[in-house]
Amino acid sequence: MQTIDLGTTALRELNASLHAQAADTNQTAWEIVNPRGSHAVAVGLDAPIEVYVKGSTGYYTAGMNKQATVHVHGSAGPGVAENMISGTVIVDGDASQYAGATGHGGTLVIKGNASSRCGISMKGIDIVVHGNVGHMSAFMAQSGNLVVCGDAGEALGDSIYEARLFVRGSVKSLGADCIEKEMRPEHLEILRDLLERGGCDARPEEFRRYGSARQLYNFNIDNAY
Amino acid sequence: MTMKDTKHDGPPRTPPRQSATFTQDVNAEIRRAAATGIYDIRGGGAKRKVPHFDDLLFLGASISRYPLEGYRERCGTDVTLGTRHAKNPIKLDIPVTIAGMSFGALSGAAKEALGRGASAAGTSTTTGDGGMTQEERGHSSKLVYQYLPSRYGMNPDDLRKADAIEVVVGQGAKPGGGGMLLGQKISDRVAQMRNLPQGIDQRSACRHPDWTGPDDLEIKILELREITGWKVPIYIKVGGARPYFDTTLAIKAGADVVVLDGMQGGTAATQDVFIEHVGQPILACIRESVRALQDMNMHREVQLIVSGGIRSGADVAKCMALGADAVAIGTAALIALGDNDPRWEEEYQKLGTTAGAYDDWHEGRDPAGITTQDPELAARFDPIEGGRRLNNFLKVMTLEAQTIARACGKNHLHNLEPEDLCAITMEAAAMAKVPLAGTDWWPGKPGTGF
Ligand SMILES: Cc1cc2nc3c(=O)[nH]c(=O)nc-3n(C[C@H](O)[C@H](O)[C@H](O)COP(=O)(O)O)c2cc1C
Numbered sequence: 187m188q189t190i191d192l193g194t195t196a197l198r199e200l201n202a203s204l205h206a207q208a209a210d211t212n213q214t215a216w217e218i219v220n221p222r223g224s225h226a227v228a229v230g231l232d233a234p235i236e237v238y239v240k241g242s243t244g245y246y247t248a249g250m251n252k253q254a255t256v257h258v259h260g261s262a263g264p265g266v267a268e269n270m271i272s273g274t275v276i277v278d279g280d281a282s283q284y285a286g287a288t289g290h291g292g293t294l295v296i297k298g299n300a301s302s303r304c305g306i307s308m309k310g311i312d313i314v315v316h317g318n319v320g321h322m323s324a325f326m327a328q329s330g331n332l333v334v335c336g337d338a339g340e341a342l343g344d345s346i347y348e349a350r351l352f353v354r355g356s357v358k359s360l361g362a363d364c365i366e367k368e369m370r371p372e373h374l375e376i377l378r379d380l381l382e383r384g385g386c387d388a389r390p391e392e393f394r395r396y397g398s399a400r401q402l403y404n405f406n407i408d409n410a411y
Numbered sequence: 412m413t414m415k416d417t418k419h420d421g422p423p424r425t426p427p428r429q430s431a432t433f434t435q436d437v438n439a440e441i442r443r444a445a446a447t448g449i450y451d452i453r454g455g456g457a458k459r460k461v462p463h464f465d466d467l468l469f470l471g472a473s474i475s476r477y478p479l480e481g482y483r484e485r486c487g488t489d490v491t492l493g494t495r496h497a498k499n500p501i502k503l504d505i506p507v508t509i510a511g512m513s514f515g516a517l518s519g520a521a522k523e524a525l526g527r528g529a530s531a532a533g534t535s536t537t538t539g540d541g542g543m544t545q546e547e548r549g550h551s552s553k554l555v556y557q558y559l560p561s562r563y564g565m566n567p568d569d570l571r572k573a574d575a576i577e578v579v580v581g582q583g584a585k586p587g588g589g590g591m592l593l594g595q596k597i598s599d600r601v602a603q604m605r606n607l608p609q610g611i612d613q614r615s616a617c618r619h620p621d622w623t624g625p626d627d628l629e630i631k632i633l634e635l636r637e638i639t640g641w642k643v644p645i646y647i648k649v650g651g652a653r654p655y656f657d658t659t660l661a662i663k664a665g666a667d668v669v670v671l672d673g674m675q676g677g678t679a680a681t682q683d684v685f686i687e688h689v690g691q692p693i694l695a696c697i698r699e700s701v702r703a704l705q706d707m708n709m710h711r712e713v714q715l716i717v718s719g720g721i722r723s724g725a726d727v728a729k730c731m732a733l734g735a736d737a738v739a740i741g742t743a744a745l746i747a748l749g750d751n752d753p754r755w756e757e758e759y760q761k762l763g764t765t766a767g768a769y770d771d772w773h774e775g776r777d778p779a780g781i782t783t784q785d786p787e788l789a790a791r792f793d794p795i796e797g798g799r800r801l802n803n804f805l806k807v808m809t810l811e812a813q814t815i816a817r818a819c820g821k822n823h824l825h826n827l828e829p830e831d832l833c834a835i836t837m838e839a840a841a842m843a844k845v846p847l848a849g850t851d852w853w854p855g856k857p858g859t860g861f
Pocket of ligand 1: 511513516517582672676678679721
C-alpha cells in the first residue's frame, strides 16, 4: 500500500502519481491521509487501482473516474464522482449536492444521505444511496439507475428521460414528467443486483419505481412554461 | 393636379399608410403565432440592425503617423492563447478562430471541413454541444473542446485529446438560455453520442449541473486542470450580458482566456424572441471586457477572444484595435463553406425562404447539406472543397486586417489601438469609447460632463 499525506504533499503531486499508474501497475492500493476537505482529490483516474481516502473531501472527488475504485472513509463534498465513466466510488458518510452528476457509467455508493440534485443529468451511471436524497434529484436524468433506500425530496426526476429511479421510502413530490411505474420482474432483478453491489440489505420488493411519462419528448406548446 | 384629373370624385383621400409599429413583418408574426400557438424557433443570430463595426472607421496614417509598405513590410498576425497557467499555450498563425458549433447542428462532413480549413490557415477550431467527433479531431491541428452544461458526450479521454478546454457559460445569441436540437436531427449517431433516444427533441441545460457561482467555477477549473495535468489552456465563454463583471469573475475563477460573444452571434436553434431581445451587441461589450482585464492587471496576460457578427478583415482589425487578442467566427465560416448560397435558390424557395434568409437549421433540411444530419443532403457537401474555401476566406480576412494595420503604421495586428479609430454615429462612439468622427469627444468620455 502506497500512502500519500495530503498534509505534506501537493494535490498536483497526488493526482500526477495516481495518473502515472498504467493498467498493469503493481501499485494497486493507495491510501490518502489528511485529505482535510481538499477539492479534486483522485480525479481523472484511469487504471484498475484502489484508493482509500481517510477522511472527508471537498468538491469533485473522483471526478471523471475510469476503472478505479475510490473509497472515501468520510463524507464527500459537491459533485463526487461527477461524470464518472466506469469503476466504483464509495462514500461512507454523506455526499453533498450533485453527487454522480452526468455520470456515464460505473457505480456510486453513498452510505449516508445525499443532498440535492443527486444524479442530475446522469447518463448511465448506477447510484445507490443508503439514506435520503434531496430535492431535484435525477433532474434531466438520461439513463442509468438511482436507488434511494430512504426518502426522496421534492421534484424527484424532473424532466427525466430514460433513467430508472427506485425509492424505498417516501417521495415528497415528483417533478415534471416523472411518474410512478409498474415494478415488473425484470426491474426487481435489476434492483436486486444494484442493492447487492451497493451493499444494502433492503429487499427489492420494498421499493417503488419511477420513470419518464415521455410526455416532454417532443416539443409542444403545452410543455413550455 | 386638379380634382378633375383624378379618377375619384369627391375630396382628396389619404393614401393607405402602413404602421411603423405594426409592420408587415410584425403582423405576419402575430398571425403565425395565432395560428400555431408556438413561438418561432430558428438558427442564426440577431437580424435586427444594431450599432456594429460598420459604424467605426480607421483614421489611417498621415503626417503625424507613418504607414508601413503594403505587402512588403512585416505585419505580424500570430497570437498565443493561454499563457497564464497552461504548460502548453496555443500558438496560432492568425487571430481568427473557428467558434464552437455542435456536431448535431452540423454534419460530420461540415465539422471535418472546418477542421481542414482552420488547420490549413494555422488556426484552431472548436467542438460544440454533443461532444468531439473523429472527423473533427482528425482534421484539426488545434482543437478546443467545449465543456457545456449538457455534458453530452463529455469524457476524460476526449478532454485529454483537446488542445484547450472552453467552459461555456453562455452564448451571445442567448445569454441565460440553453440549447435545443429537434428530433429531426437526432440520427442514430447523434443520439448515441448524447445518450438519448433517437428522434426526440433534445434540450441542453442552461446551467451547469455541478457548479453554480464563480467560487464553484474556480474549483471546477481546478478539477479540469488536475485531470489534464495543467497542460492545456482553459477558456471561459460568456454571452454579452454584463461583460465587465463576467470578465472579472472569469479571471477570478482562473480562466486563461475569456471568450466574449455578442448578441449578433449565431446559434443552431433558439427562440427568435431570445435571439432578438436578449444580450448586448458585441460593439458594446469589448471595451467593458477590456476594462475589466486592465483593472485586474490581466490585459494580454489573460487573452480575450471576441465573436458575434464578424465578417471581414476590417471587423477583425476593429476588434483588435478595441483590445481583443483574437476573434472567433461561426456564421461567416458557414457561409464560406456554402451555407445560404444562391446556387440552391430553387430549393430555398421550396422551403418558403430565399438564399441569405434561410435560418430553419433546426429542421435539418439544409439544401447546402451543412446544418443537417440527413445523409442525402449531407452528401452534397464536399469537406475537401469546403475546407479549401474556408482556408481562402481566412486568408483574405487576415490580408485585409494586415492592410489596415499597415495603413495605421502597425507592424503587428496587436498594435492596433483605440486611438486608430473614430465612430460615425453617437451610439457607436459611446459603445466603443472612441471619438465621434470630426470631434475629440464621445458620450461618457471622462471629464466631459456627460
Ligand atoms: C450552427 C451553429 C451552432 C452553434 N453551436 C454552438 C455550440 O454548440 N456551443 C457554443 O458555445 N456556441 C455555439 N454556437 C455559437 C458560436 O460558437 C459563436 O458564438 C457564434 O457563432 C459567433 O457569432 P457569429 O456566428 O456571428 O460568427 C453555434 C453557432 C452556430 C451558427
